[in-house]
Amino acid sequence: MRCIxxxxxxxxxxxxxxxxxxxxxxxNIACGGHAGTGDTMRAAVELALRxxxxxxxxxxxEDRPNFGxxxxxxxxxxARALVRRxxxxxxxxxxxxxxxxxxxxxxGALYNISSRDAAVAKALASAVRExxxxxxxxxxxxxxxxxxxxxxxxxxxxxxxxxxxxxPDGSLTPRSRPEATISDGTVAATRALRMIREGVVVAADGTxxxxxxxxxxxxxxxxxxxxxAWRLRQELTAGAILVRALHPG
Numbered sequence: 001m002r003c004i005x006x007x008x009x010x011x012x013x014x015x016x017x018x019x020x021x022x023x024x025x026x027x028n029i030a031c032g033g034h035a036g037t038g039d040t041m042r043a044a045v046e047l048a049l050r051x052x053x054x055x056x057x058x059x060x061x062e063d064r065p066n067f068g069x070x071x072x073x074x075x076x077x078x079a080r081a082l083v084r085r086x087x088x089x090x091x092x093x094x095x096x097x098x099x100x101x102x103x104x105x106x107x108g109a110l111y112n113i114s115s116r117d118a119a120v121a122k123a124l125a126s127a128v129r130e131x132x133x134x135x136x137x138x139x140x141x142x143x144x145x146x147x148x149x150x151x152x153x154x155x156x157x158x159x160x161x162x163x164x165x166x167x168p169d170g171s172l173t174p175r176s177r178p179e180a181t182i183s184d185g186t187v188a189a190t191r192a193l194r195m196i197r198e199g200v201v202v203a204a205d206g207t208x209x210x211x212x213x214x215x216x217x218x219x220x221x222x223x224x225x226x227x228x229a230w231r232l233r234q235e236l237t238a239g240a241i242l243v244r245a246l247h248p249g
Contacts (some may be wrong), residue, residue, distance in 0.1 A: 003242045004196050006214035006233065007138070009058055009107065011044040012067075014221045021047045023229040025245040026054040026215065028105040028138075033085035034060035034068025041093045043147070049099055054245035056138070059086035060107030067221075068108040069091045069175060076123035079110065083127040089129070102247035103157070104128050105138035105217075106145070112205045117144030117173065120166050125149045136247055141211045142170045157214040157246050162232055163187040163222070168207040185228045188233035192216055196241055215246060 007026040012018045012035040020025065029044045030036030047056045059195050060068030062082060074082075087104065094101050106114055106124065114121045125148035128137050133153065139145035141158040149156040163182050165173040173180040182188045193199050195213045205208050218229045 001240060001242045002196060003211060003244055004029050004236065005054075006229070006243050007056070007105065007159070007215050008218045008219065008220045008225075008229065009105075010220045011040045011058070011100065012221050012231050013040065013227065016226050017044060017220065018047060018095075019050045019226045020055055020218075020220055020229055023226070024053060024218070025243055026056055026103065028056045028058035028103075028107075029090055030060070030092045033062045033082060033086050034064060038089075041090050042097065044116070045090075045094050045097045045099050051099060054102050054247055055094060055099055056103035056105055056136075057085045057090045057101050058086045058105055059110065060106050061110050068110065071109040074110070074113065074120065078121045079114075079120050080123040080127040082110075082130070083124055084131060087128075087131050096191045099168070101132070101135065102245075103136040103138055104131075104160070111140065111145075112172065114145040115140040118144045118148070121145040121148040122151075124128045125154060126154050129154055138215060140172070141169075141213065158212040159215050159217055160211055160213040161217050162192040162202070163219055163228065165204045165215075166201050166209055166211075168203045168205060168209060170209050170211065173204050182190065183224070185224070185231035188228065189232050192232060192240070193235060193239050196236075197239075 011030040121144035136147040
């Protein structure tokens with residue numbers, strides 16, 4: 001049976017974390033950069049523990065007005081420092097709850113930068129390894145971050161997106177374009193199944209792009225996130241795909 005991890009970005013103030021936690025297998029918890037506070041981090045960790053969901057850190061550019069989605073200039077050293085700072089903030093809370101962070105998934109613009117900038121990717125992978133060499137590093141399928149993670153000895157997970165369109169080079173379609181996101185849950189679920197089973201996604205221009213899928217993301221900040229996650233979970237189960245976390249919850 002094929003397996004997939006279903007991850008979701010949480011602790012970002014959307015208001016439906018509790019409902020999403022029933023449907024996912026891994027939670028990427030905002031660490032105070034683009035979103036999140038000590039209280040929201042603790043609440044998300046406690047929810048994940050209650051439902052057996054694997055816990056991950058979700059660091060992003062420290063730019064709350066733009067929700068960490070606007071690309072800003074960041075040096076490798078700055079990127080390394082912000083990831084360590086945000087990881088440690090969540091780690092302190094997780095440990096106080098008796099939990100362990102098992103993976104790291106970057107957010108928004110920092111995620112996109114790390115996917116194409118080898119120097120930033122190397123710095124970020126090193127920061128994750130320094131934090132804990134047992135962490136799983138999530139990154140865009142085919143991106144620089146996965147290569148950097150492998151090079152420094154980390155376990156990596158190739159991530160795909162059910163609710164985003166792709167470019168012919170395998171990058172995500174920029175959010176500035178109207179076709180960047182997919183709002184139809186049925187269409188997204190069909191695309192997800194194809195990525196998992198066939199290792200292919202059809203780009204915005206119709207190009208077939210080879211893709212590897214270890215974990216699939218549902219964004220938790222959208223107004224229809226719960227329905228979207230529910231449909232995706234149902235389709236995966238109906239398609240005989242086992243949904244489980246990549247590391248213990």
